[in-house]
Amino acid sequence: xxxxxxxxxxxxxxxxxxxxxxxxxxxxxxxxxxxxxxxxxxxxxxxxxxxxxxxxxxxxxxxxxxxxxxxxxxxxxxxxxxxxxxxxxxxxxxxxxxxxxxxxxxxxxxxxxxxxx
Numbered sequence: 032x033x034x035x036x037x038x039x040x041x042x043x044x045x046x047x048x049x050x051x052x053x054x055x056x057x058x059x060x061x062x063x064x065x066x067x068x069x070x071x072x073x074x075x076x077x078x079x080x081x082x083x084x085x086x087x088x089x090x091x092x093x094x095x096x097x098x099x100x101x102x103x104x105x106x107x108x109x110x111x112x113x114x115x116x117x118x119x120x121x122x123x124x125x126x127x128x129x130x131x132x133x134x135x136x137x138x139x140x141x142x143x144x145x146x147x148x
Contacts, residue, residue, distance in 0.1 A: 062084070064122070065086030065103070068082070068086065072112065085102075086103060
């Protein structure tokens with residue numbers, strides 16, 4: 032019986048790790064998406080960082096990605112930047128943290144390449 036208990040604990044620990052990893056990946060993706068939107072809004076470095084945090088926080092409003100997309104769409108529309116929901120979804124899908132995307136965003140914001148995302 033001891034081996035079953037140990038095995039169960041191992042599966043629970045793996046599940047917990049996987050959930051934490053998915054949370055971090057999603058938060059990072061939303062942060063990069065927020066930084067991209069901040070560039071479109073013309074926000075400078077620190078303001079862009081603050082805006083990106085609000086995009087990450089928007090994900091906690093409802094399950095799924097619709098709340099994040101809607102927040103960014105409304106903010107862009109409010110500032111006169113024309114963009115469709117399909118464009119936002121496509122852009123968010125490309126902002127998964129690939130090195131070119133990260134360096135492009137950091138360059139646009141004038142932030143050093145050593146900035147930790």
